[in-house]
Amino acid sequence: MSIVLTRIDNRLVHGQVLETWLPYVHANCLVVANADISRSPLKRMMMEASVPSRVRVEIGTIDEIADLFKRGEFDDYKVLLLFATTFDCLTALRAGLKYKCLNLGNLHAGEGKEQFSCTVFLASKDVENLEQIDTAGVEISARCIPADTARSWRRLIPVKKVKT
Numbered sequence: 001m002s003i004v005l006t007r008i009d010n011r012l013v014h015g016q017v018l019e020t021w022l023p024y025v026h027a028n029c030l031v032v033a034n035a036d037i038s039r040s041p042l043k044r045m046m047m048e049a050s051v052p053s054r055v056r057v058e059i060g061t062i063d064e065i066a067d068l069f070k071r072g073e074f075d076d077y078k079v080l081l082l083f084a085t086t087f088d089c090l091t092a093l094r095a096g097l098k099y100k101c102l103n104l105g106n107l108h109a110g111e112g113k114e115q116f117s118c119t120v121f122l123a124s125k126d127v128e129n130l131e132q133i134d135t136a137g138v139e140i141s142a143r144c145i146p147a148d149t150a151r152s153w154r155r156l157i158p159v160k161k162v163k164t
Contacts, residue, residue, distance in 0.1 A: 002074070006081045008089060009105040012037065013047040013082065016105075016145060022055065022080060024146040029056040029077035033065040033092055034084050062088055066095040086122075086129035093136055102133060104142040104153060116156040119144045127157060 004025040009017060012032050022030070030051055037043045038060045051057045056077060058068065065081075068074065081099065083089045089102060106119045113121040120142050122130075130153055134140055141150040 002078050003081050003099050004078045005103060006083070006089070006099040006101060007103040007105045008083050008086060008107060010084050010108045011106060012084055013050055017080070017082070018051065020145050025078065025080060027078045027080035028054065029058070029074060029079045031065055031074065031079050031081045032059040033062045033081065033088060034059070035061045038064070062092045062097075063095055066092055066097040069097050086126040086133070090129045090133055093133060093138070099138060101139045101141070104140065105144060117142050117151070120156065
């Protein structure tokens with residue numbers, strides 16, 4: 001298994017991922033672990049159609065994707081793995097999907113969330129999820145695009161208190 005980037009991005013597959021991250025990490029496989037997209041034929045088709053034909057695309061639930069990794073389905077690929085939420089990342093880790101680093105790309109604003117960087121908005125539950133992911137040995141940093149400097153997620157958190 002060759003995960004070259006694991007990223008949380010609420011938008012999942014979009015221009016920033018396709019035009020900057022795919023070439024930067026030299027990924028030849030894009031994996032989306034998201035139940036909502038995997039169960040919607042229209043959303044799935046739109047995402048698959050946006051990815052260059054030279055790149056393999058897999059979209060599935062977290063359990064389906066974790067199973068594909070366990071079976072060695074991606075062993076010969078350089079995988080860019082995408083999640084929509086911190087909860088999905090933690091769930092995948094608990095399902096046995098192993099990744100060493102996690103990039104916080106875009107976590108959009110929402111009710112009960114506070115802004116910690118220009119693209120990272122977290123609720124207290126997100127912080128708890130990241131805490132558990134970090135405790136499992138995953139290095140977590142915030143970085144919107146490859147040209148940005150990666151910042152440890154812990155450097156973002158102490159600045160503000162998260163609303164409960």
